[in-house]
Amino acid sequence: MNKFKGFFTLFSFFWLWSCGFWAIFQWFVTGKIAWFGLLINAWALPLWILFRFRNPQRYSGDLRETPAFATVLAGVAVTLLTDTDRGQPVYLAIANLFAVLVYLFHLSSLRQPAMPRSDSVFPALGTAGGENWDAAEFCRRQGAEGVLLVFLRGSFCADSRAQLVQLASIERALHSRRVRPVLLSTEPADNWRRLWRGGSAAEIVQLCPADERNRQFVAAAGAPPWLRLLSRLAGGGGPSAACRPGCWLLDGEAHVVWRYLPENYRLPGSGEFIRGQLVRLEE
Template identity: 55%
Template sequence: MNKFKSFFTFLAFIWLYSCGFWALFRWISVGGIAWLGLAVNALALPVWMILRLWRPARYRGSLREDPAFAAVLLGLAVVLVTDTGKGEPAYLAIYNLFILLAYLFHLSALRQPEMPGVNERFPPLCTVEGQRLDPAAGVREGNIEGLVLVFLRGTFCADSRALLSKLPELGELLNHYNAQLILFSTEDKRRWAHLWRGGQLPEIVQLAEEEEANRPFVAAGGQPLWQRLFRPSTPTAGVCRPGLWLLDGEGFVLWRHLPGNYRTPGDVDLLKGQLSRLGE
């Protein structure tokens, strides 16, 4: 299913780019406001996603991607008003709206597998070095009161980058509650280091995608198709399923956030509101 979604997401964005630039060409060559409206309608989502990847801390996403959604509807409205003959621009603009909705609510949707529940012990995970990481043991050895676990989908993901850019804001609260932040990814930690803006980099654990213990937390084949085509040196095709976890001093789950869409991985404000559970 992950490969299916990656393939059709890739096709969707290729179509939107092609339709948008073709509409610009038609607008320049033959004129007509309808073609300009179609260009806005087609390119709104791709341009918005580029902006989010480029400046994740500034351009924050949401379930509906409101700025892109508004631009798509604006382009559609221009086309419907100006294309009185209901020609190609009108049909293509409506089709592009369908692609946007399919991407927002289906192609980017997540089906989370069975995970440890609240008041259950968080399981050990396996790193690419072959080590077995037991968060509960780490809490005991480190003499800390709790753990905040953040699973990052990948450096290619604007939402993971946006979340990472805000995590330094947790510093004071983590110190107050004597808690430790641990990040999980299937990518090498060096890929994340240049994205961190909060002083000392927290621990980043690289998970082995082929290990059975990691299976609930790693989506095999979840890497976008464009990443595999244009960055073939990437060593893994699996990505972490986004999720936020709060563990107590015994390694039991106090709270968890498992999003139903990879574009809504949770945010720092959500974590801030849950850290007080460590003091209860």
């Protein structure tokens, strides 16, 4: 299913970019405003995601990606009002609206497998270096009263980048409760270290996708196809696995105090939402 959704996500964005270029060409050839409406309709979502990726400090999303979705609808409205012949621009604008809706509510959805329950002990994980990472041992080593585990989908994901910015903004609240944040992904730690904006260095753990202990937390085909393609063109192997987004608050003995398993990777859990759960360590 991940490969199927990844392929259609790639196809949807390729289609939207292509429609935009076609609309620019037709706009200059015909001068019809309907093609300008199609351009707005086609490029609203891809540009919004690009802005979010490039500047997560300023732009953040939600389930409907409201700014992008409103612009898509505005493009449909312009096309419908100006294309009196009900020609190609209208049909393409409606097709683009369908592609955006499928992406927002299906292609970015998640199916979480069975996960450790609240009050259970969080399992040990296997790192890319073949080592054992245990939350209770980490707390003892750091002298922490709790640990916040944040599974990040990937540095290619605008929502993961935005979550990283929000985590840095609640660093003081975590420090006051002696809770250490730990970032986990299938990518090298350097990918996240250069994006971290917190005052102190966060613990970053690279998980091994092939390790059986990580099976619940890693999607085998979770990385987007375009990332694998670009990596192979550059001579690399191309990553295929990605962590399933999720947040876990553990006490000093690695018991699960709270967990958040999103049903859509565009809702990984905001910083303020996580901050509000820290009181659970006092219960």
